[in-house]
Amino acid sequence: MTTLRLAWLFGRRSVSARSTVVLPVVAFAVVTALLLIVAGGAQAFFSWTDDIAGLYQVLAVIALSLLVVPLVALGGSAARLSARRRDDRLASLRLLGATPALVTALTVIESTVLAVAGAIAGVVLALLASPLVALIPFRGEPLGMSILLSPLWMAVTVAAVGALAALSAVVGLRGVILSPLGVRTRQQAPRVHWVRALIAIGVVVLVAVAMTALRAAADIGIVMVVLAVGFGGSIAVLNLVGPWVLRVVATGQARRARTARRLLAARAVLESPKAAWRQVSGVAMTSFMAVFAGVGVALMDAAGDSGDPQSRLLVGDIRTGVLITVIASFLMVACSAGVNQAAAILDRRDLYVSLDRIGMPVGEMNAARSRAVMSPLRVTAIGSAVTAAVVVFPLTGASLLLSPLTLVSVAACLAAGVLLVWAALRATRPVLRRVLAEPSPSL
Numbered sequence: 001m002t003t004l005r006l007a008w009l010f011g012r013r014s015v016s017a018r019s020t021v022v023l024p025v026v027a028f029a030v031v032t033a034l035l036l037i038v039a040g041g042a043q044a045f046f047s048w049t050d051d052i053a054g055l056y057q058v059l060a061v062i063a064l065s066l067l068v069v070p071l072v073a074l075g076g077s078a079a080r081l082s083a084r085r086r087d088d089r090l091a092s093l094r095l096l097g098a099t100p101a102l103v104t105a106l107t108v109i110e111s112t113v114l115a116v117a118g119a120i121a122g123v124v125l126a127l128l129a130s131p132l133v134a135l136i137p138f139r140g141e142p143l144g145m146s147i148l149l150s151p152l153w154m155a156v157t158v159a160a161v162g163a164l165a166a167l168s169a170v171v172g173l174r175g176v177i178l179s180p181l182g183v184r185t186r187q188q189a190p191r192v193h194w195v196r197a198l199i200a201i202g203v204v205v206l207v208a209v210a211m212t213a214l215r216a217a218a219d220i221g222i223v224m225v226v227l228a229v230g231f232g233g234s235i236a237v238l239n240l241v242g243p244w245v246l247r248v249v250a251t252g253q254a255r256r257a258r259t260a261r262r263l264l265a266a267r268a269v270l271e272s273p274k275a276a277w278r279q280v281s282g283v284a285m286t287s288f289m290a291v292f293a294g295v296g297v298a299l300m301d302a303a304g305d306s307g308d309p310q311s312r313l314l315v316g317d318i319r320t321g322v323l324i325t326v327i328a329s330f331l332m333v334a335c336s337a338g339v340n341q342a343a344a345i346l347d348r349r350d351l352y353v354s355l356d357r358i359g360m361p362v363g364e365m366n367a368a369r370s371r372a373v374m375s376p377l378r379v380t381a382i383g384s385a386v387t388a389a390v391v392v393f394p395l396t397g398a399s400l401l402l403s404p405l406t407l408v409s410v411a412a413c414l415a416a417g418v419l420l421v422w423a424a425l426r427a428t429r430p431v432l433r434r435v436l437a438e439p440s441p442s443l
Contacts, residue, residue, distance in 0.1 A: 023339050023346075024111075024165075025118040027078035030335040031071050032122025032161055034328055036154065037133055038067050040126075040147035041324075045138075047146055052314070056138070058227065059318065063325050065231035066292065070285035070329070073239050074336055075164050078115070107169045115165030119158040136324070138317050200241035204390055207234050211394040234391050238284055238384055243273035245383065246376045250276070253375065261364055265371035268348070277380075279344060279373050282336030283417040284380040286329040290413030291388035294406035295396050296322040326413060333417050337424035341373070345431045356436050365432065370425050377421060381414050 045053075045060040127148075135142050149157075207230040250269035257263035269276040300315045300322075345352070355365060393401055400406060 021114060023343050024078050024114045025121065027335060027339045028075065028115050028118025028161060028165070029121040029125060030331065031075045031078065032119040032157060033125035033129065034331060035068070035071050035157060035161075036123065036126035036149060037129060037147070038064060038071070038328065039153070039157075040130070040133070040149050041136075041143065043149060044143045044146040048139075055314070056317070059321055061228050062231060062292070063321060065228040066235070066289050066325060067328055067332075069232045069235040070282075070332055072164065073236075073281060073285075074332055075115075075161060075168075078118070078165070078339070104170060108166045111165040111169035112162045116158060116162045119161040122161075123154050123158065136320065138320065140313055194244060196241045196244045200237040203233055203237045204387055207231075207391050208394055211391060230391065234387060235285060235288055238288065238387065239277070239281060242277040242281060242284060242380060245379060246276050247273040249376065249379055260360070261368040261371055264365075264368040265375065268368070268372040269376060275344065275347070276372065276376055279337070279340045280377045280380045280421065282329075282333035283377055283414075283421055284384040286326075286333050286417040287381045287384035287410075287414055288388040289325060289329050290410045290417075291385055291392060291401075291406075293322045293326050293413060294409035295392060295400050297409045298400045298403040298405040299396075329413075330416060330420065333420045334424070337421045338427060341424045341428040342431050344369075345428060345435055349435050352432060352435055362432065362436065366425075366429055369432075370422075373421060373425060374418075377418060381418070385410060385414070 042060045042064050045056050048056060130145065130148055133143070133147055134145050137143075210226050210230055246269055250266045250273070254263060254266035254270060257266055296318055300319055352365060356362070389401060
């Protein structure tokens, strides 16, 4: 009962602190809605049983592997939104004598409730969007309402999102439980080990070898498994190595900084490389998918002159699938960028208030905040595109990968992703002004 009372007490936020509740709910709603829509589309593809159904199912597996892993990663990031404010409260409880079990229970309750609330909202969003998604044409006719998942699968999705949030929150509690004073006084910066880079390189090389061997595979099931695991694994290791790369780059930038904004931006990344990665990971995933979209566009152009009606229909369907995948990735970028930018301001409330009190202009703070995001963004976008090129090269060769259409498509997708993040930075400026206007929120 004590745990439930404390959970209810923490859940009663002041008006200025309600954003820490709204942000994760919004993120989980978008994650769940996109998950259900993507899974529903794949369900429609796997209901076909004719001669060319296998090809469409392979394309569905590629789309799933390119979208589901980033969506799960976004869900994990949502569980850590505004984490510092929660960690500060929990670390204070530990210093007052609360047991690790009590702290863990409070975290699981808070994170799971927010995640389930967002997931339920996501189910509603998916249901509202389903009539429009059902109109998308494939094979010459709309998909129809076969895209709707059963109530059981919707319930499983909500439960899985809640479990993901609870697991992510518990994993993030290690510092609070082991060193509550270090967390409360912020004396320990999160560490990111270089072993992550070795694991990432090993996985990418292994996937490239598997893609080379895929040409000799005759069984459609083996092809699907290799594609799903290969593409999904490659995207997963980006999340693994990304924080380490940002830490290395920011360390060099901090040493070479000659202005306040450059130093502040570099220190913001070094303060929490994982949080910095969460702010740009959406574009990293879009950059990875942009390579596949560009190859798909080049492939369609090469097959566009075929006079076979079935081939023209397939080319049109590939074009539709590429467009849907890119749009879904941009939705992830928009959600990730907007929510994470707002959460970063709330997490660094004390820093911005202190800078304001010593006389730093708001424009300089915004410039430092922009640099702390845009500089890592360039590194992650280029690195993700190169990783995708290494993975897809054994399947496509240099001719498709380096064709003008591929390069233009990749550049367009990257430009759109960067523009979305820049727009999110601009859109969250009022949040910073509100934080400076209310410098003493209730925890």
